[in-house]
Amino acid sequence: MSEVLTGQPDRVRQNPDLPMAMVAAVRDIIGAVNFAPLHEPEFRGNEKRYVSECIDTGWVSSVGAFVDRFERDLADYCSAAYAVATANGTSALHAALVTAGVLPGEEVLVPTLTFIATANAVLYASAVPHFVDSEKHTGGIDPEALDAYLAGIVEQRSGRNVNRLTGRPIAALLPVHIFGHACRIEQLAAVAEKWNLLLIEDAAEALGTFYNGRHLGTAGKLGCLSFNGNKIVTTGGGGAILTNDPELAARAKHLTTTARVPHRWSFIHDETGFNYRMPNLNAALGCAQLERLPDMLARKRQLAELYIRHFRELDGAEIVMEPAGCESNYWLVAARLDRADLSQRDACLEALVGAGYGARPLWTPMHRLPMHADFPSAPLPVAEELEHRLICLPSSPGLVAT
C-alpha cells in the first residue's frame, strides 16, 4: 500500500491490448451503457422537501435557516469548530487566502497538479502562484522535496522568508488533496511550520476523507471544500471554509458577506468584501445531501473495491488506492498506467470514451498553461510523469445499487 500512485518498476510491461482490456474491465463493473459520466449527483433523500420549503417560505436567497444549519452540520461532520458556506469552492479559496492574511505580491506554494481553481484563487488575491512537485504515492505535494527545495531558494530578509530568485516573500502553502485521497498533511504542516508559511488546504475534493482520524481541511489555519455538481456532495454550486480559529471564522464570514457591519437597518461596510454567500436554496440541497453522505461513501468504497479487484487482472494498469493512514472518500476512482506513455494513455481514453465511459485524463499541469508561463516553479518531474499515467474512471455512487 505504500507505492500507491506509482507502479513498481518490475511491473512495467507493454500491453498493446490495454485499451480494450480496460474497456472490458469497466464493462464488467458497471455494465454496457449509453453514457456513464465521470461523476453524477444523486438525489434520493430530502432534497426536494427542503428546497420546496425554501420556495414555500420565500427564503430562497442569501440568508436563511438552511445556511445556518448547513454550516453547523458541516462543522460537526468535519469536527471543525467553524464552517462558513460560500458561493463555490473557488470563492472559498480566495476568501481563505485573504482571511489568512496573504498579501498582494506574495508567493503561495501550490501543486502544479491541481484544478485551475487553486491557481485562480491565488491570482484573485493578487498573490503569485509558485508551482511545486507532487509525490507518486499520494498525488499531493511531496513534503521532503518541498523542504529541500525551500532550503535552496529561501533567504531571510528582515525576518521574512523571501524567494531569493524573485525577491518576493513566500507567504503560504496551499496543498491539494486530489481525487479525495489525502496528501501527507501532517508532514506538510511541519514544513509549513518550519518555513513560517500559512497553511491553507484545498480539500475541495475531499469531503468525507480522514487522515489519521482527522477530517481533511482541518490541519492548517483554514481549509476549503467544494459542493459543485460533480463533487461527492453538491449544493448545485457551493463551497465552504473550515477553521478552528474563532477570529478567522468571524473574519471569513464578514469578508464573504460583503463586509457589512451588523445593524438593523443601515448599510455600513467597513472594507471591500465579497458577495460570496451561499443562497438558502443551495444550502437546503446541501443539508439533504449531507444526511446521505455516509451511505454515498459506503457505496463509493464498494465501487472502488470492484475496480481494484477487476484491474488486478489487467496487465499494464492498476487502481490508485488510498494512501497509508487515509480513509478516502474515493471521490474519483483513478487508474494508474504502468508506463508514462502519452500515446498509450490517449488510446485508453479514446477506447473508454468510445464505449460510453466518461473517462478523463488528469488536468494539464498549471505551469504549462499559457497565462502561468512567467510564474516561479520548482523542478516538476513527478507531476509530469503522473500526468501521463493517470486516468479517472466513472465514479458515481449510483453505479452501485443501494
Ligand SMILES: *Cc1c(COP(=O)(O)O)cnc(C)c1O
Ligand atoms: C472542484 C475544485 C475546486 C473548487 O471548485 P468550484 O467549482 O469553484 O466549487 C477547487 N480545487 C479543486 C482541486 C477542485 O477539484
